[in-house]
Amino acid sequence: MTANQASRTETVSPKVTGYGISYAITAILSALLVVLKESNESVLNLMKTLTGHHWITHGLLDIIIFIALGILLSRGAGIRMSGNALISTVVGATVVSGLIIAGFFGL
Numbered sequence: 545m546t547a548n549q550a551s552r553t554e555t556v557s558p559k560v561t562g563y564g565i566s567y568a569i570t571a572i573l574s575a576l577l578v579v580l581k582e583s584n585e586s587v588l589n590l591m592k593t594l595t596g597h598h599w600i601t602h603g604l605l606d607i608i609i610f611i612a613l614g615i616l617l618s619r620g621a622g623i624r625m626s627g628n629a630l631i632s633t634v635v636g637a638t639v640v641s642g643l644i645i646a647g648f649f650g651l
Contacts, residue, residue, distance in 0.1 A: 553626050553627065553628055554626065554627060555624045555625065555626055556624070556625060556626070556627050556630055557624075558618050558619075558620070558621060558622025558623065558624060559618040559622070560618075560630070561617070561618070561622060561623050561624055561625045561630055562613075562614055562615075562616075562617030562618025562619070562622050562623060563610075563614040563617070563618060564625075564630045564633060564634055565613070565617050565623065565625075565630075565633065566609075566610050566611075566613035566614035566617055566618075567610060567634055567637070568633050568634055568636070568637030569609070569613055569637070570606055570609045570610040570613065571637045571638055571640075571641040572637055572640060572641050572644070573606075573609060574602070574605075574606050574641065575640075575641035575642070575644035575645050576644065577602060577605065578602075578644075578645050578648070579644065579645070579648045581598060581602070582648065583648075
């Protein structure tokens, strides 16, 4: 086993794990928000009203959720995962969120 392979199977720090899981959750929630605002005119209009454009509101919500979850999930002993498991979680969430959006728009 190479040094690179060994580092991926070792447990990563609670902070790295917490923010990795936070990204995964935020990515999926962001995709679901796309579906919600594109299928509900009142949500879209509310988001436009809050900041002037729905994508600005969307981005701010994503940042707030990511940071808040990251802080919560990385506290104390936190959750620990191997590097491989965390990579799989991040890649999986990215693929799922892309499929949610592509599926909604019929691609």
